[in-house]
Amino acid sequence: MLMENIFTQLPEIFSTTLWTILKIMAIVIPLMISVAYLTYFERRVIGFMQGRLGPNRVGYFGLLQPIADALKLMFKEIIHPTKSNNFLFLLAPVLTIAPAFAAWAVIPFDAELVLSDINAGLLYVLAMTSIAVYGVIIAGWASNSKYAFLGSLRSAAQIVSYEIAMGFTLVGVLMCANSLNLGEIVIGQSGGILQWYIWPLFPLFIIYFISAVAETNRAPFDVAEGESEIVAGFHVEYSGMAFAVFFLAEYANMILVSMLAALMFLGGWLSPFDFFPDGIVWLLLKVAFLLFFFLWFRATFPRYRYDQIMRLGWKIFIPITIFWIIFVGFMMQTPYREMFH
Amino acid sequence: MDNFCWVYDANTISGDVSLKNMFKKIKHYLKSLTLYELIIGLGLTGRYFFSKKITIQYPEERTPQSPRFRGLHALRRYPNGEERCIACKLCEAVCPAMAITIKSEMREDNTRRTTQYDIDLTKCIFCGFCEESCPVDSIVETRILDYHGEERGDLVYTKEMLLKVGDKYEDQIAKDRKEEESYR
Numbered sequence: 001m002l003m004e005n006i007f008t009q010l011p012e013i014f015s016t017t018l019w020t021i022l023k024i025m026a027i028v029i030p031l032m033i034s035v036a037y038l039t040y041f042e043r044r045v046i047g048f049m050q051g052r053l054g055p056n057r058v059g060y061f062g063l064l065q066p067i068a069d070a071l072k073l074m075f076k077e078i079i080h081p082t083k084s085n086n087f088l089f090l091l092a093p094v095l096t097i098a099p100a101f102a103a104w105a106v107i108p109f110d111a112e113l114v115l116s117d118i119n120a121g122l123l124y125v126l127a128m129t130s131i132a133v134y135g136v137i138i139a140g141w142a143s144n145s146k147y148a149f150l151g152s153l154r155s156a157a158q159i160v161s162y163e164i165a166m167g168f169t170l171v172g173v174l175m176c177a178n179s180l181n182l183g184e185i186v187i188g189q190s191g192g193i194l195q196w197y198i199w200p201l202f203p204l205f206i207i208y209f210i211s212a213v214a215e216t217n218r219a220p221f222d223v224a225e226g227e228s229e230i231v232a233g234f235h236v237e238y239s240g241m242a243f244a245v246f247f248l249a250e251y252a253n254m255i256l257v258s259m260l261a262a263l264m265f266l267g268g269w270l271s272p273f274d275f276f277p278d279g280i281v282w283l284l285l286k287v288a289f290l291l292f293f294f295l296w297f298r299a300t301f302p303r304y305r306y307d308q309i310m311r312l313g314w315k316i317f318i319p320i321t322i323f324w325i326i327f328v329g330f331m332m333q334t335p336y337r338e339m340f341h
Numbered sequence: 342m343d344n345f346c347w348v349y350d351a352n353t354i355s356g357d358v359s360l361k362n363m364f365k366k367i368k369h370y371l372k373s374l375t376l377y378e379l380i381i382g383l384g385l386t387g388r389y390f391f392s393k394k395i396t397i398q399y400p401e402e403r404t405p406q407s408p409r410f411r412g413l414h415a416l417r418r419y420p421n422g423e424e425r426c427i428a429c430k431l432c433e434a435v436c437p438a439m440a441i442t443i444k445s446e447m448r449e450d451n452t453r454r455t456t457q458y459d460i461d462l463t464k465c466i467f468c469g470f471c472e473e474s475c476p477v478d479s480i481v482e483t484r485i486l487d488y489h490g491e492e493r494g495d496l497v498y499t500k501e502m503l504l505k506v507g508d509k510y511e512d513q514i515a516k517d518r519k520e521e522e523s524y525r
Contacts, residue, residue, distance in 0.1 A: 049386045053396040206376070300386040301379070 023115055027104050035251040036066035042295050049299035076240035081144050084237065088142035093238070093245035096135030100252040103128035107259055108183040110269050110280050121182040122170060125260060126163075129215065132253065133159045136217075136224065136234050139246070143237035151233025154306060155217055155224030161313040162214040162221075168321035169208040172201045173264045175328055176340055186268035193272035198265040200331075200340045203324050205265045207317050209293070212257035214309065216250060218294055220301035221309055228303075254294055255287065262286035406484050408517035411469045413485040414460050414498065415507035417478060417514060424504065425479035428455045432471035432480050440464035441471060458500035462490075478518065483510050 040055065040062065047054025055062040080086055106121035108114040118124060133156055140152020176197050177185040189196050198205045214221040225233030235246050262268060262283055269283040276282075304312070332340055372378065397404055417425050428445030444457040471480045483506065490496040498506075507514065 045390070048394070049390045051389060051392055051395050053394050053398070296383060296386060300382045 020115075024105075027107075027115060028101060031101070031104065031252060031255065032248070034255060035248055036070065038251050038255065038291065039069070039247070040066045041291075042298070045292070045295040046299045049296070070244065073240055073244040078240040078242050079237070081237045084144040085142040088138050089237075090242065092135050092139035092142055093242050093249070094135075095138060096132055097245050097249040097252070099128040099131040099135075100249040100256065103256055106182060107256075108186065108263070108268065109283060111183070111187075111278075113280065114183060117181070117183060120180045122174070122180045122185070122264075125182075125256075126167060126170070129253070129256070130159075130163055132249065135246075135249070139238070140234040143234070145237050147230040147232070147236050148234050150230045151224045151226075151236070154226075154230075155234060158217070158221065158224065158309055158313075159215055161310060162211040162317075165207055165313055165317035165321055166211040166215060168318065168325060169201075169204040169211065170264070172204040172321070172325050172328055173197055175325065175332070176200065182263055182268075186263055186270060189267040190270055192274055193267070196265065196267040196270075196272075200328065201265065201324070203320060205261070207321055208265070209261055209290070211313075211317065212261065213294065213297060214313070216253045216257060216294075218250075218254065219298035220304050222303060223306050223309065226303060254291065258287045258290035258294070259283075261290055266290075408520045410484045410486075411467045411472075411482040413462075413483050413488055413506060414465075414471070414503055415481055415483050415510060415514060416458065416500065416503040417481060417507045417511065418504070424454070425477045426455055426458065427477055427479075428453045429476060431474040431476065435470045435474045436465075437468060437470065438464045438466045440466075455500060458503065460498045460503065462496040462498060481507070481514055481518070483514055484517070485510070 043065075044054040044056075044062070055065040058064040058068045080089060103125045105115045106118055106124050108117070136155045136159075137152045140148045140150075140155075143149070173185060174180065177188040179185055179188070185197075213219075217224045223229075223233075225235065227233075230236075235243055238246060266286045267282075268286075269278055269280055271278050271282050328340055331337065419425060428443060430443050430445070433441045433443045440461045442457065442459040442461075443455055445453055445455045448454045467482065469482055472482050475481075480503075485506070
């Protein structure tokens with residue numbers, strides 16, 4: 001009631017702005033909490049896979065650990081390296097986290113639950129995830145440190161290469177869905193688990209997911225921070241909250257690419273079987289499932305060598321995706337076209 | 342020449358395209374494209390995810406200790422309350438880190454006793470030579486491993502402190518000595 005009164009009394013421009021900000025908060029705050037707990041689960045899961053327990057001291061089962069970590073980072077000093085470019089040094093974390101959050105504007109959580117239902121949603125997401133590389137490059141350059149600079153160079157080359165393969169896998173999805181709108185892509189997959197695009201586009205799904213791991217600079221593609229060679233890569237010189245923001249962006253990006261994979265290949269909020277109702281629960285379950293793989297990969301694979309990463313991206317993924325796109329286009333002209341819609 | 346070879350053998354490098362070699366290549370391609378080895382690796386870590394965890398949660402759980410464990414030092418007494426140490430200074434002499442300082446004088450009953458017996462635990466390397474050299478089993482190393490000092494000098498243990506440790510843990514110390522008796 002009170003809310004309604006406020007909205008009717010204000011001029012329209014204010015009420016829509018306020019309403020939009022509230023909606024943005026409703027996405028960003030749960031996202032921040034998921035990021036915090038993703039770090040907790042990462043430490044627990046990797047610990048379990050290494051025969052350890054992981055953090056279990058702060059709160060029941062260590063559940064307050066991420067909060068303790070956040071508090072610690074907030075009270076730490078942000079050190080500015082001498083001769084670093086102060087403005088760019090502080091701008092870099094902002095440039096990293098802003099696109100990571102901005103991309104969430106077009107993610108449909110449910111048939112109705114979407115902040116802005118734009119037609120070129122997929123393009124928007126691709127654009128936003130590409131901008132994130134600027135944060136890394138600027139961080140590496142502004143730090144005035146050779147390790148940071150090497151890290152940012154590696155990261156830039158890697159993200160740019162894998163973006164191509166990733167873009168091509170999305171072309172396959174577009175051909176199946178006939179739409180760039182994420183909501184319509186999901187609705188195109190309705191009718192049970194067999195209608196999901198993962199089946200006709202299985203190689204593309206695998207390549208998308210591996211590219212997503214590379215795109216977010218996660219193990220085994222984490223040469224950008226390769227602690228054994230270049231200390232901590234582009235964020236060596238960062239401490240305190242500035243470092244935390246980089247961390248936040250990395251995990252927000254992980255959740256984002258898992259969310260996109262769930263939407264485009266695994267039917268988003270649609271339930272796998274007809275007798276269960278559709279809903280956001282399914283989407284969250286699929287995202288959690290994919291995120292587990294990120295942690296699993298990190299616990300399993302050793303880091304790729306730099307030239308191996310480049311070879312995988314350019315000489316293997318791009319040819320395979322192009323081949324499969326042509327194959328899908330060819331199949332669409334045959335009587336089997338129903339399989340690809 | 343391409344610096345990457347799909348199959349590392351002499352035939353590939355010499356450019357031989359025999360049938361056997363081709364099968365090898367095809368097998369290799371299939372193995373890579375199905376991510377065969379990566380899946381094996383994931384299976385291994387996946388199994389470990391459910392394995393028994395070997396972490397010992399320290400303050401609540403402890404690893405088993407040997408009766409020969411060499412931890413914090415203690416000075417022992419005889420059952421009648423008389424201190425064992427006779428100030429022979431063998432421990433002081435044998436100590437490789439020179440962590441022991443002893444001063445002695447004659448007591449009223451004409452026996453030689455220490456007036457000062459300090460062990461600087463910041464110097465001590467816990468070799469156990471002092472215990473081995475002691476003819477009366479006075480200086481011993483106990484099983485205590487978690488002690489600390491809060492200020493500079495807190496870890497220089499005096500005679501009183503060492504005797505106190507001995508009094509407190511005498512039961513355990515005596516039990517451990519008894520157990521090891523036949524090997525000494």
